[in-house]
Amino acid sequence: MDAERPAPPAATTMARPFGRSGDPGEIDSHVLRLIEHMPAAVLLFEADQSVLYSNRAAKILAQVLSPDEGASPRTRLQDWHPRLVPPSALELCRARGMWSGEVALDSPYRAARVLLVKIHALGDYGGGPYGLSLRDITLEHDRELELNLRNSELEVALSRLSSAQEAVLKTEKLASIGQLAAGVAHEINNPIAYVKSNLNTLQHDIFQLLSEIRSRLRGQPMGEGYGIDIDEVATEIQELIAESCEGVDRVVKIVRDLKDFSHLDRIDNWVLADLHAGLESTLNIVWNELKYKAHIVKTFGDLPLIECLPSELNQVFMNMLMNAVQALENYGVITVTTERYGDKVRVSIGDDGKGIPEDVLPRIFDPFYTTKIVGEGTGLGLAISYGIVAKHHGTIEVTSVPGQGTLFLIELPIEQPRERGMES
Known part of the structure; x- marks a missing residue:
């Protein structure tokens, strides 16, 4: 049996330990044990891949890898498995003094095994004999594959969640616009109404003016009391035209603001924007609300342009303002304050309404949580x-005193972290 073959001197000669001195032969015996x-x-083999020594764990592994061989002597590396040592491994070991790599070995009896193989040149200048150690890392390899599979599944789930989150944001924005539609229509209807009235008056005045001009040109002045x-x-006419232009400008502004507010930015469309605008x-x-x-x-303080998704921040501002007006039981005051604070900007929106109860305050940012009656709010x-705000690497805090009011403080960085960056 190969286990009974003595190890060659070159392979068993060991350096003196740092501890007490002892007989080299006794030390070699302990090391071998x-x-x-x-x-x-662990295997010891020559350059021609003839095996000089194999320990107990190597013999057990041999039975696992090649059960058909039984207990017959395994005198060459191929007796463990034909592909145990890749063809280039020994050449690299001679050049570098060692080689390490993972080797997948198939078997007709069971699933493939993955071994971590390390080869060390024990002779001078990368020559033999060689020491080989094997460690079965099949379970670790399977766990890594399983982990990679789970990571892929999580990435898919995260992508779906992000898409769902974006869809919810769009739905909530459209719902908000729908909720405000009546008010916006009223705001548009007012200037349109007086523009229409002005046009009717203007039509009458121009008709009279043209009639008077026509009569005078013909030398037939209107009778007394009719001129x-x-x-x-x-x-x-000038006043009517000016008022009408003002009304049209008002409509244009409302439509433009509505368009800007409802614009659904792409997730990565980061731009420099004016928060005050x-x-x-x-x-x-x-x-109108x-x-x-x-x-x-x-x-409003002196703010620089900040890197952001403008329409998404507009959605935040609208939510804060609507919450503030809904908190007012009677006519009250809503404050909107901005300031720069170092490399950040702050936007504060407050009201002097009924406030938020202390037991409710920790839950106000929870999805679907609302204190409104059914049908009034989605939560x-x-x-x-x-x-x-979190996507903008900012923070949002709320302080409230029941009966006195509520203040939301939004803090945003002027520049986003570079890994987010702006599109070129």
Whole structure:
């Protein structure tokens, strides 16, 4: 049996330990016994791959890899498995002094095994004999494959979750716009109504003016009491046109703000934007909801352009403003304040309404949590706002005193971390 063959001197000569000195032969005997009882398979072989020594773990592994061989002597590496040592392994070991790699070995009796194989050149200049250690890492390899599979599944699930989250954001935004549609229609209807009235008056005045001009050109002045004051009519026409232009501008602004607010940004469409423009646009959209219940106090600081998703922040501002106006039981005050704080900007939106009870405060950002009656709220507004601010690497905090009011403080970085970055 190969286990009874003595190890050659070159392979068994050991360096003196740092401990007490002892007989080299006795030390070699102890080392050999240690190797024999190691859990890793160890083989010693020559350059021609003839085996000089194999420990107990190696013999057990041989039975597992090649059960047909039985207990017959295994004098060459191929007796363990034909592909145990890759063809290039010995050549690299001679050049570098060692080689290490994973080897997958199939078997007709069971699933493939994966071994971690290490070969060390024990002779001078990378020559033989060679020491080989084997460790079965099949379970570790299977776990790694399983982990990679689970990671892939998680990435797919995360992608689906992100898509669902984006869809919920769009749905909530569209729901918010739908909720405000009546108010926006009213805001548009007012200027359109007086533009229409002005056009009717303008039509009458122009008809009179043209009739007077036509009569005078024909040398037939209108009778007394029927003539018109051309200067007075011209002044009235100018005023009517100016008012109509103002009304049309109002409609254009509302439509533009609504378009900007409802624009569904792509997830990676990060741009430099003016927060004040976003706040003004949002205030204009929700104005019909605010003007009858609140006095708006704006205190805008000097802010730089910030890197953000503008329409998503507009959604946050709208949620904050709508929450504020809904908290007012009577006519009250809503404050909108901005300031720069180092490399961040702060937006504070507060009200002097009924406030939030202390036991409710920790839950206001939970999805689907709402204190409103059924049909009035989805419970997603603040949760989505929290997610949008978090996506901007910002924070949102709330302080409230029941009976005195509530203040939301939103803090956003001026520049996003570079790994997020802006698109070129």
